Amino acid sequence: MSDKLTTKYDIDGDTAIVYFKGMIDEDSEFETIKGLSNKTYIFDFDEVSLINSCGIREWVNFLETIPKDVSLTYRNCRQIIIEQINMVHGFIRTGACVESFYAPYYCESCDEEFKVHLKSVDVKDSKAPVVTCSKCQKSELEFDAIEQQYFQFIK
Amino acid sequence: MSNHLELLNQLFEPIVLVDKDQRIVHYNHNFTTFSKLSPRKLKKIEKFSDVFISVDKKIDLVKIFSEATSENKTVLSMEGEVQFSDSLESYVVVVKIIPVKSNEDFQYLICLNDLSIEKNIFDKYKVQVSELKNSYKQLVHADKLKSIGELTAGISHEISNPLTIASGSTELLEIFLESGDVAGNIDEIREAIENIQSSLLRINKITLNMKKFVYKDDEKKEYVNLNSVLNSSLELVGPSFAQQAVELKFESSKEDVIAYANELRIEQVLVNLLKNALDAVVLANPEKRRVTLSLDTSNDGEAIFIKVLDNGSGVEGSITDQIFNPFFTTKEVGSGTGMGLSLSSQIIESHQGTIIHQDNIGAGSIFTIELPGVELSSYLENESTISNLDAISELKILVIDNEISVLNLFSSLFQDESISIIGSTRPLEALNILDKLDVDVVIADYNMPEMNGSELAKIIRDKGNDVPIVYLTSEDFKQKFLDDKKKLNISSVIIKPFTKQSILDSLNLSIGDSNE
Structure with missing residues (x-):
């Protein structure tokens, strides 16, 4: 099955919620959403499987077609998206906000990794929120990345 | 040192610093992002070569690390496909290991250049x-x-x-x-x-x-007489011209105009041009309806000119720079695809030639095709093959014979070898080529209308050119080789009818002698 990027969107008043699925790479096109003229865009990255430097270039070019006065929100950002947000200038436009994202955690008791869904507002002073393991229900999960680097985008 | 580490953290390239035992001393943020190995996992790794496996076995990290540490020099790996531990994703990388002096000892910067994209x-x-x-x-x-x-x-x-x-x-x-x-x-x-x-x-x-x-x-080129190619084109279009009462003239300056070309592709170009000329003349309907096809060469034989002249409706000035564009047509929908001139232009370009349009004096158009002469075009065709080869040990042989079937035979016999054949049908033009190009051997038919082998060899030697010369002749003229062997330093003789092996034997003899 092809993992080529597909986009679909829902319109709710002035807001367009855009859902991305698949790989954001050199073959990605954003034509279906370029013509939208909403005041607010919410980009949902929950089903994005991969993003590479060519995809970032396409994404940045797409962002430049959106008028500056449009409000942008990034939602359900996968770890790969957060990593790009932290590394690439222009991936998240000035004024845009990351509403929610996934962060890597680890349970020593279960010896298992988890991608935990967090809201940006729950992160204070670049400290990873305390999360209990959903599997063993006992252990506190260890944050499995460097906090200062991972939560850089929130600054 | 902490300043240097901070500097590493700012770099886009994934970088790891290890000691002489490959224990990880430091890694930058991009390394964790690239490898998808968290700090927790990296802490458990005893030596760096455990971090990834070389999927295609092209990167032997242990070997290159050993080379870097033993000789304290920067070492670069081949490009190879790697997978990081616990991951199914693979990347194409080049690994560079750079020794770095740290206090009294050496540490090693391992840089990964990601070429996957x-x-x-x-x-x-x-x-x-x-x-x-x-x-x-x-x-x-x-x-x-x-x-x-x-x-x-x-x-x-x-x-x-x-x-x-x-x-x-x-x-x-x-x-x-x-x-x-x-x-x-x-x-x-x-x-x-x-x-x-x-x-x-x-x-x-x-x-x-x-x-x-x-x-x-097929796209194969061979030595062809353009007179017969043009005549074939005329036979195809002739009936249409006759039907429309348009005179079709053919003028050729020489009986034999030899080119190294794809006969059918050139015919296709001519059919396109002649059909266009016919349409233009019918549209304009002048009193005397005429199209002329002409064939000529430059004085030095280095260029061949084919012209199609008509006294038809001509091409409007506003569109002359578009007529060779794909899908451009002045005809109504369904009457023309607009591909004829575009394809013709590409075909001529693939022959290292040009095609241009000019207005004819009075009325109508002239389309002029310029092709390189046979020697130059066979050289250019072979040069493009040579430049694609990894091993540069191509032997360049200039074959001079007025029979194009002989030149085509040489081309066919050696098309898959590391031997490049440049053909010429005329000794005088071959001499021009020798003045401009270095060839490794000259094989010349002894009996040619313009001059014989001895006369050709004498001119070459008088110019101070000591290129090995081989005569190509029948048994009857073998004595000429024996006479000229010492006098004109003729290396060898190939007796007709010849085989590929006899040519190779002769070449071995000639190259061997020249190396001495």
Whole structure:
């Protein structure tokens, strides 16, 4: 099955919620959403499987077609998206906000990794929120990345 | 040191710093992002070579690390495909190991250059180029079919003439046979039979010509006489011209104009140009409807000119720079695809030539095709092959023979070898080529109309050129080789009829002597 990027969107008043699925790479096109003229865009990255430097270039070019006065929100950002947000200038436009994202955690008791869904507002002073393991229900999960680097985008 | 580590953290490249035992001392943030190995996992790794596996076995990290540490020098790996531990994703990388002095000891910077995207795009590019080439071939074929479709009316008219003659002659034969007086009408009977035979031959030739034009399709070039190529084109379009009462003239400055070309592709270009000229003349309808096809060469033989001149409607000034663009047409929808001139232009470019349009004096157009002379075009064709080879040990051989079948034989015999054949049909033009190019051996037919082998060899030697020369001749003229062997330093002789092995033996002898 092809993992080529597909986009679909829902319109709710002035807001367009855009859902991305698949790989954001050199073959990605954003034509279906370029013509939208909403005041607010919410980009949902929950089903994005991969993003590479060519995809970032396409994404940045797409962002430049959106008028500056449009409000942008990034939602359900996968770890790969957060990593790009932290590394690439222009991936998240000035004024845009990351509403929610996934962060890597680890349970020593279960010896298992988890991608935990967090809201940006729950992160204070670049400290990873305390999360209990959903599997063993006992252990506190260890944050499995460097906090200062991972939560850089929130600054 | 902490400043240096901070500097590493700012770099885009994934970097790891290890000690001489490959224990990880430091890694930058991009390394964790790239490898998808969290700090927790990296803490557990005892030595760096445990971090990834070389999927295609092209990167031996242990070996290159050992080389870097033993000689304290920067070492670069080959490009290879790697997978990081616990991950199924693979990357194409080059690894660089740089020794760094730290206090009294050495540490080693391991830098990973990620080439995955370049490789991916390159692979896609190759696929797309291959698809484009296929599409181009299909377009060329479609253009041919369209041409034949347009010429069919004229061609079927052309066939009906010999059919009528054959039919009439058959009726006559019936009459003579029914009369019972065969002996008394023997001359008329013979004439009728001859008429039938020549008519059938003519029909066969017309249909074979059409079949060859439509169905034969390869890109191979060979030595051809352009006079016969142009005549074939005229035969295809002639009936259409006759039908429209347009005079079609052919002017050629020489009997033999040899080119290194794909005969059918050149014919396709000429058919396109001649059809366009016919349409233009019919549209303009001048008093004297005429199209002229001419063939000429430059004085030094380095260029060949083919011109199609008409006194038709001409090309408007505002569109002259568009006429060679794909899909550009002035005809109504359904009447022209707009690909004829575009494809013709690409075909001529693939022959290292040019095609231009000019206004004809008075009215109409002149399309001029310029092709490189046979020596230059066979050299250029071979040079493009040479530059694609990894091993540069191509032998360049200049073969001079007025028979193009001999040149084509040499080309075929050595097409898959590391031997590049440059062909020439005229000694004087071959001498021009020798003044400009370095070749490794000259093979010359002894008996050529312009000059014989001895005369050619003497001119070469008088110019101070000591290139090995081999005579190509029959047994009867072998003595000439023996006479000239010492006098003109002729290396060897190839006796006709020759085989590939006899040529190779002769070359070995010639190259061996020249190396001495």
